[in-house]
Amino acid sequence: xxxxxxxxxxxxxxxxxxxxxxxxxxxxxxxxxxxxxxxxxxxxxxxxxxxxxxxxxxxxxxxxxxxxxxxxxxxxxxxxxxxxxxxxxxxxxxxxxxxxxxxxxxxxxxxxxxxxxxxxxxxxxxxxxxxxxxxxxxxxxxxxxxxxxxxxxxxxxxxxxxxxxxxxxxxxxxxxxxxxxxxxxxxxxxxxxxxxxxxxxxxxxxxxxxxxxxxxxxxxxxxxxxxxxxxxxxxxxxxxxxxxxxxxxxxxxxxxxxxxxxxxxxxxxxxxxxxxxxxxxxxxxxxxxxxxxxxxxxxxxxxxxxxxxxxxxxxxxxxxxxxxxxxxxxxxxxxxxxxxxxxxxxxxxxxxxxxxxxxxxxxxxxxxxxxxxxxxxxxxxxxxxxxxxxxxxxxxxxxxxxxxxxxxxxxxxxxxxxxxxxxxxxxxxxxxxxxxxxxxxxxxxxxxxxxxxxx
Numbered sequence: 001x002x003x004x005x006x007x008x009x010x011x012x013x014x015x016x017x018x019x020x021x022x023x024x025x026x027x028x029x030x031x032x033x034x035x036x037x038x039x040x041x042x043x044x045x046x047x048x049x050x051x052x053x054x055x056x057x058x059x060x061x062x063x064x065x066x067x068x069x070x071x072x073x074x075x076x077x078x079x080x081x082x083x084x085x086x087x088x089x090x091x092x093x094x095x096x097x098x099x100x101x102x103x104x105x106x107x108x109x110x111x112x113x114x115x116x117x118x119x120x121x122x123x124x125x126x127x128x129x130x131x132x133x134x135x136x137x138x139x140x141x142x143x144x145x146x147x148x149x150x151x152x153x154x155x156x157x158x159x160x161x162x163x164x165x166x167x168x169x170x171x172x173x174x175x176x177x178x179x180x181x182x183x184x185x186x187x188x189x190x191x192x193x194x195x196x197x198x199x200x201x202x203x204x205x206x207x208x209x210x211x212x213x214x215x216x217x218x219x220x221x222x223x224x225x226x227x228x229x230x231x232x233x234x235x236x237x238x239x240x241x242x243x244x245x246x247x248x249x250x251x252x253x254x255x256x257x258x259x260x261x262x263x264x265x266x267x268x269x270x271x272x273x274x275x276x277x278x279x280x281x282x283x284x285x286x287x288x289x290x291x292x293x294x295x296x297x298x299x300x301x302x303x304x305x306x307x308x309x310x311x312x313x314x315x316x317x318x319x320x321x322x323x324x325x326x327x328x329x330x331x332x333x334x335x336x337x338x339x340x341x342x343x344x345x346x347x348x349x350x351x352x353x354x355x356x357x358x359x360x361x362x363x364x365x366x367x368x369x370x371x372x373x374x375x376x377x378x379x380x381x382x383x384x385x386x387x388x389x390x391x392x393x394x395x396x397x398x399x400x401x402x403x404x405x406x407x408x409x410x411x412x413x414x415x416x417x418x419x420x421x422x423x424x425x426x427x428x429x430x431x432x433x434x435x436x437x438x439x440x441x442x443x444x445x446x447x448x449x450x451x452x453x454x455x
Contacts, residue, residue: 008032008353009033009353010033010165011034011165011169012134012163012168012169015038016036018112018330018341019330019344020038020045020171020172020329021043023171023345025345026345027349027352028124030355031353032352035126036126037129037131038127039131040127042127044069044113045069046176047109048068048069048109049105049106049109053198056197058194059180060178060195063295070175072201073201075104075221076102077103077429079336079413079417080413080432080434082410082438082441082442083414084111084338086339087339089114089450090447091111092450101429102429131151131152132153132296133296133298134298136148136298136299137149147166147325148167148168149162149164150168167324167325170294170297170328176290176293177293178196178289178291179290179308179383181286183262184264186265188265188267192284195287195288202229205282206230207229207231210232210234210281210282210283211236211262211283212233212234213262213284214237214287215235215236215237216289220249224425227256233253234279235250236259237258237259237261238261240260242258244422245422245425259277259279261274265284291308292305292310299322303319307382308384308386309383309385310331311372316331316332317347317348320361320368323351323364329341329344332387334387334388335388340388340394342403356400372385407441407444407446409437416434
């Protein structure tokens with residue numbers, strides 16, 4: 001639905017990572033005044049590499065954490081750069097930079113920096129500013145002319161600044177607060193235990209016997225990095241189904257072993273697996289994912305995080321009782337992130353200006369309930385509620401704000417990379433070859449819109 005009544009709002013965006021900066025761009029484009037609060041010294045969010053993990057809690061149990069980024073030094077993209085760009089700002093190869101199809105994390109940070117410079121977004125950001133509290137200003141009725149108080153402090157300063165906003169957009173990401181398993185003896189195990197959040201380089205694990213818990217992308221990446229320096233690497237996974245690519249790697253390296261889940265940890269360093277086998281280890285690295293966490297947000301219990309289900313959120317974005325003055329961008333996972341976050345940002349901006357209207361509260365709540373029921377019926381665990389894995393959903397979502405469907409070449413490149421990773425885990429980033437699809441992509445308006453002088 002479209003409304004004729006447009007109005008400008010004073011909006012606070014929390015976080016200057018990919019979702020935060022595109023939110024700022026879309027809000028300003030829609031006529032809103034925007035302030036972005038960012039706790040780090042620069043834009044980038046997760047993609048702003050931070051090596052200062054010495055003082056961070058090894059298992060990431062502190063909340064809030066001192067370090068936001070979980071990026072390790074060798075991390076490379078798992079998707080080709082071509083599919084990553086925002087719709088009106090392609091992720092181009094630039095002379096003198098990382099020109100690989102699957103570049104390292106610094107190249108993506110530089111892309112985000114270029115995006116901010118191109119659209120003049122840096123002036124909207126207050127850096128080194130941590131948000132301490134976000135709460136509702138007393139109102140007579142939820143959802144009607146709500147205001148939000150935001151309390152923040154500059155790094156090194158004790159003074160807390162208190163400001164009032166018409167709306168708040170939470171864009172703090174979802175790859176920072178570690179999610180840990182529950183393992184018998186975990187609290188008594190006296191040797192080194194860390195979450196991958198604080199893993200940066202392999203050298204501290206030289207000549208050690210290391211257990212990697214979790215066989216997802218980070219678990220596989222870190223295992224492959226450690227086989228070159230560690231005495232033994234033991235990868236423990238929930239599923240006993242080993243993809244072809246991982247199987248090839250395990251066969252190739254004599255010091256890389258695969259195990260089922262851990263049954264218990266013992267004080268003497270022995271790690272026992274559910275199949276009865278055991279290993280005496282020096283270190284354990286938990287590559288077990290991340291949890292959603294909003295320690296600053298006070299909604300009086302309206303928005304909760306229940307086993308990583310953030311809700312209730314209509315279309316992963318608006319809490320019905322607080323919409324549209326409170327919204328979240330960047331909650332969905334397992335999608336082509338940047339275009340989806342862009343569509344979220346456009347929708348939020350248009351709803352706040354009155355160009356679009358949300359369904360009534362009861363309709364939104366009904367839709368949320370039906371979505372939860374569909375996930376449960378499909379056997380999807382609650383903590384995977386926001387894992388989308390669906391191009392069709394992304395296209396349907398964009399219709400909320402007139403956002404174009406994902407291009408076919410973008411979808412095909414994504415699927416091609418996933419297939420290659422499953423077959424050639426160790427080499428796919430450097431051997432992947434989809435020249436016809438890449439040519440189609442580079443000839444599309446997405447890549448030609450800025451002109452050849454920008455390449």
